[in-house]
Amino acid sequence: MLEKLKTLISENLEINTDNVTESSSFKEDLGIDSLDLFELVMAMEEEFDIEIPSDDLENMSTVGDVIEYIESHK
Amino acid sequence: MKTKVSSLLGITYPIIQGGMAWVAEYHLAAAVSEAGGLGLIGAASAPAEWVRDQIREAKKLTSKPFGVNIMLMSPYADEVAKIIVEENVKVVTTGAGSPEKYMKMWKEAGIKVIPVVASVALAKRMERSGADALVAEGCEAGGHIGESTTMALVPQVVDAVQIPVIAAGGIADGRGIAAAFMLGAQGVQMGTHFVVTDECQVHENYKERIIKAKDIDSRVTGRTTGHPVRALRNDMTKQYIELENKGAGFEELEQLTLGGLRRAVVEGDMKTGSVMAGQIAGMVKERMSCKALIEKLVSETDALMKGMKGYE
Numbered sequence: 001m002l003e004k005l006k007t008l009i010s011e012n013l014e015i016n017t018d019n020v021t022e023s024s025s026f027k028e029d030l031g032i033d034s035l036d037l038f039e040l041v042m043a044m045e046e047e048f049d050i051e052i053p054s055d056d057l058e059n060m061s062t063v064g065d066v067i068e069y070i071e072s073h074k
Numbered sequence: 075m076k077t078k079v080s081s082l083l084g085i086t087y088p089i090i091q092g093g094m095a096w097v098a099e100y101h102l103a104a105a106v107s108e109a110g111g112l113g114l115i116g117a118a119s120a121p122a123e124w125v126r127d128q129i130r131e132a133k134k135l136t137s138k139p140f141g142v143n144i145m146l147m148s149p150y151a152d153e154v155a156k157i158i159v160e161e162n163v164k165v166v167t168t169g170a171g172s173p174e175k176y177m178k179m180w181k182e183a184g185i186k187v188i189p190v191v192a193s194v195a196l197a198k199r200m201e202r203s204g205a206d207a208l209v210a211e212g213c214e215a216g217g218h219i220g221e222s223t224t225m226a227l228v229p230q231v232v233d234a235v236q237i238p239v240i241a242a243g244g245i246a247d248g249r250g251i252a253a254a255f256m257l258g259a260q261g262v263q264m265g266t267h268f269v270v271t272d273e274c275q276v277h278e279n280y281k282e283r284i285i286k287a288k289d290i291d292s293r294v295t296g297r298t299t300g301h302p303v304r305a306l307r308n309d310m311t312k313q314y315i316e317l318e319n320k321g322a323g324f325e326e327l328e329q330l331t332l333g334g335l336r337r338a339v340v341e342g343d344m345k346t347g348s349v350m351a352g353q354i355a356g357m358v359k360e361r362m363s364c365k366a367l368i369e370k371l372v373s374e375t376d377a378l379m380k381g382m383k384g385y386e
Contacts, residue, residue: 033300035193035220042195054172
């Protein structure tokens, strides 16, 4: 799952994801702003065939948060 | 100038006056609506009861449609969202986030929801959530901005969605409106020019500063904080950008802009306030009533659009 997410991040945001782990935070570690986050969310929704309401998005600040969410909503 | 947007909103001209914080209050909004456009009351971070008062006062001045712009990062957003329903406001525009959680409540009340977006991904998400139209705002605009220009953003958003798109950012005359139509928009939203209208209640200094502004007078602060803002250059923007270049952190930078918009718009502090305005400020040279402005915009656009038959 982490690898899939890393691929999505690097493909959609052109970021080097070699050092990305579950504890990487979107804002501080990856430097992603709110527009980029929406790009990523759309890509994740397509890839995992789920919908992520923006209320739930507010609670996701690390890569690990996202993985947890996707696993519990598959 | 009949388009899908004018019929969607029940207005004569698809010209929206942006819901600018501290600027868009009931006098301005009502005057724009009376003149055939759509006025907006900017809720910004104001308490919900202020918004309620503004709506009631606007209704005393006009029976034509007007809307409220809700700033989703406001601590009062939940209450403002409810008041929009309670006070029977028929149009809401949204900024600073995604209005998904209010969509059901608003749609059930028959309200037209028009999110302001700065990217194709957000545009698609908003359409999926039930938005009736979108404002695609380019970074030429004043205030909080995205990455793309109006020229690049609008046609890409138009391609990505089925709902009508309203162009914003860098528009202050008929040429801008005609250009927006060419890019595929069905309406426009304007901010800067409406600030210098007679009915706009802001400080004299702010209006004068916009009138005097040249094309290259605006600066973008906050590119490093993830919250870019366009304002006319002054001591504050100079200092802010210097600090950003030195790698200053968010808290330090925020000291410069806390309360800055209010200082500029209400108190007329042009030196240290946030004098928000778009790149098009350089074109804005004349004060007039909202009625005169809208008539000017419409006749200029008509002349251009109707004069196109001779193209070879």
